[in-house]
Amino acid sequence: MEKILSVENLKVIFNTYAGTVQAVSDVSFTLDKGEIIGIVGESGCGKSVTSSAIMRLIPSPPGQISGGRIIFDGKDLVSLDEKALQSIRGNQISMIFQDPIVSLNPVLTVGLQLAESFMLHQKLPKKLALEKAVELLKLVGIPAPEERIHQYPHQMSGGMRQRVMIAMALALRPRILIADEPTTALDVTVQAQIMELIKKLNTELSTAVILITHDLGVVAGMCSRVLVMYAGKIVESAPARELYNSPQHPYTWGLLKSVPRPDKQKAALSSIPGQPPDLLAPPSGCAFMPRCQFAMEICKQPPKETVGSENHSCRCWLVDPASPYSPGTLFKEGEA
Amino acid sequence: MLQYVSKRILSLVLVLYIVITATFLLMHAIPGGPFTAEKKLAPEVLRNINARYHLDDPLWQQYTDYMGNILKFDFGPSFKYQDRTVNKIIADGFPVSLQLGSLAVLLAVAFGIPAGIIAALRHNRFLDYLVMSSSTLGISIPSFILASLLIYFLAFKIKLFPAAMWNGFSYMILPSISLAALPMAVIARLMRSSMLEVLSQDFIRTARAKGVGQGLLIYRHALKNSLIPVVTYVGPMAAGVLTGSFVVESIFNIPGLGRHFVTSIYNRDYTVILGITIFYSALIVFFNFLVDIAYVLLDPRISLDKKGEN
Incomplete structure (x- = not known):
């Protein structure tokens, strides 16, 4: 497929009185023509900042794109001037925001x-x-x-x-539509209609869509690929089917388990314990380590990105070739 | 709309009734009268004068007489200026104050609003600090000091404008600047803060995401939203400025209405006190009415007739 957007090592920081917040660090992904990809993660993981950065709508000051490139149509959006950006915004790349009441x-x-x-x-x-x-x-x-x-x-x-x-x-x-939690403020029946609409327009107008959400359930039926973000980094990315069949990152497991499943009787919805790290002082090792039930000694060092079959990449020491575990079995065990 | 207007007219009548009654009673509660002078008048002269102006009638009768005359828009004769009625005093003074005040309001709005917008767009940068510090000056310098400085530099040193009197447009410049300084400063501050507030709203981000440029963003998407606090202030302020200022009119020796607000009370000129108080109150009510109309034009969510209706 033809690539229309490629984000390379994007870094976004916010300069606050308390210090520099590393909202997005080292995010890379590509978007093909007519494709729908999903970006999932908790509040504050950097997914909205990533999308605002693509539109170059990060409020500055305090925000700033401090590194990386966003290549669209052979041009690097990061270095374009305001005039050129205005002709792209709304025309070639457009965006739907979270809250239609105030937007x-x-x-x-x-x-x-x-x-x-x-x-x-x-x-x-x-x-x-x-x-x-x-x-x-x-x-x-x-x-x-x-x-x-x-x-x-x-x-x-x-x-x-x-x-x-x-x-x-x-x-x-537009050639790209960024939908930033388009259904968060709406009730469930309307949510389904809106999602249906986005899907329909994607097929009819062949607009590529970046769907940002915290709900893996929403993503399942829509996206060809899913990026899971945590603490400003992409921790796992894979084709949707592959991600649901064999998730590899413990954070993705947590997200998947917290999707309500009406078909399975459970006493309470599961959740991921703890809080996302403070991005003013991000941990030097794996950012998910403090909340991870599988944390090991080596997790104090930053995990490398491992790319497996089917373009399934993951930033976790569990999938390192030297790891004694097989992530698939760990997830199944946790399920039981 | 018609229902609203009739409601407002009714409330105007009520407001004026309360204002007249309160002023009437307070005025008569002040010791002394229009003909109390240092040089004592002969008792029979005083008695004649009092009879002439019905000041010897009981208070309730003076009150009902006055109310009756007001219904005929007759504010009575002045006690101080012989052969001049209050109607004539207002008709002579108000056009002068109106011209001067209109220019001042125009100056205040025409410079205050852009200054506020510029300050908001350059938030926490040099131009913002410049606008904010000059507006602090504008708020804190009393008009008589500003007027004296203007006269000293622009009338005596540079001889650009006449120092006083009322003989045409060039005579209006210095007094209107003195009048405009305070409201201009207040407008700039209000505009800045409300523009900053609006610019942080989500719908501004939506507009930017559509590719709207800076100029159109301010003009079409932010201005209407941010004008409401300014309009709220400008209404009553305009009523005050248009009826003239004692200080500015005295310094520049302008035959406006402003000085009567103060001198009529010194003189215990009962009819003039009442007349210009009524005039001023009616003007304030009228301007507040204009403000309400402006709200509706600025924000479609505001409706005059019923609350909560579209």
């Missing part, structure tokens, strides 16, 4: 907010742009779009606002 401008009509993309990037006059906005709302399944475009966000429900956000992001048929 739409309350004082502008939905129609104008949708039409704006056409006015900016295609220099359409307002009237034509508004007609396009109506088409967009139809595309995302909003009834009576001709009336809706004259409404303000507060006159719509949460699910409808998220549809508007999606319509806005897809306005110019």
Whole structure:
């Protein structure tokens, strides 16, 4: 497949009064045309920062991309100037944000907010742009779009606002769509509809999607590949099926076990004990070690990335060739 | 909307009624009267004068008479200036104060808002510090000091503008600057903080993600949202500035309305006190009404008629 985005050794830091926070360190991945990949991890693991970095929307100061490259269309987004970035944002790469309630401008009509993309990037006059906005709302399944475009966000429900956000992001048929927890603020039935919609638009418009979520369950049905992030690093990445069949990193095990399974009777949902590390002073060894039930002496040193079959990579000493364990059996044992 | 306007007019009447009654009673509670002078008048002269102005009537009757006249928009004769009615005093003074005040309000808004926006965009950088420190000066320097400095440097040293009097546009510059300094500084501060607040909102990030550039971002996505605190302040401030300032009008010797606010009380000029108090109150109520209308224009979530309705 044709590669359209490649992130190489991305590093993002935030300069705070308390010191430098290493929000994202050494993240690399690629995205193919029309592909959907998932980035999963707990709050604060760096997944949203990674996506903001691709859009170059890290608030600066205090944030700063301190290293690495983001190659899109043969250009390094990290070194582009604001003018060039503006022509890419919303046009070639666009983004859906977590909370549709606060992500739409309350004082502008939905129609104008949708039409704006056409006015900016295609220099359409307002009237034509508004007609396009109506088409967009139809595309995302909003009834009576001709009336809706004259409404303000507060006159719509949460699910409808998220549809508007999606319509806005897809306005110019971008080549990449970044969806940052697009369903977190919505109730379950609406969640499913929104996911369905993103999937449908991905097939119809062949837009590549980076889906960011903390829910491995959501990712399962959608993504061809999954990246698991922890403490600003990718700890495991594999094709979705491979990841679910043979997860290798203990953190991924924890995430998988915490997915609610209605088909299995369990007294309580399982969770990963402890807290993610303080990124002001990241541990020198494996960041997951303090919470890992399989921690060994060697885990005090940073684990290397091991790439196995099917492009399955993992940063864990358990999968090191010298490891006495076989990660697959450990996971199964934990399950029992 | 119609329902709202009629409600506001009703409340205006109520507010004015309370203001008039309170002013009337307070005014008569001050010792002395309009014709108390150091040189004692002959008792029969005083009696004649009091009879002429109905000051010998019982207080309740003076009150009801006054109320009756007000319904006919007749604010009565001035006690101090013979042959001048209160209506005439307001009609003479207000246009002058209005011109001067309009220019001052215009200056305050035209410079305060951009200064606040620039400060917000350059948050914690040189321009921000510059705007903030000058606005601290603007707030803390009293207008009579600023007026004196302006006269000294721009009228005497450079001879750019006339120092006093009221003979045309060039006479308006220095007094309007003196009037505008404080509101300008307050507007700049309000604008800065509310712009900073709006710029940190998620919908601004959404706009940037769409590829909106800096100029349009401020103009289309942030300005309307951040104007509300400024508008809240500008309304009543404008009512105050447009009715003139005692200090500024005295320093520049301007025949406006502002000086009557103070001199009428010295003179115990009952009708003038009441007349300009009513005038000022009505203006404040009116400007607050304009502010409410402005809210609706700025934010579609605000509705005048019913709370919580779209």
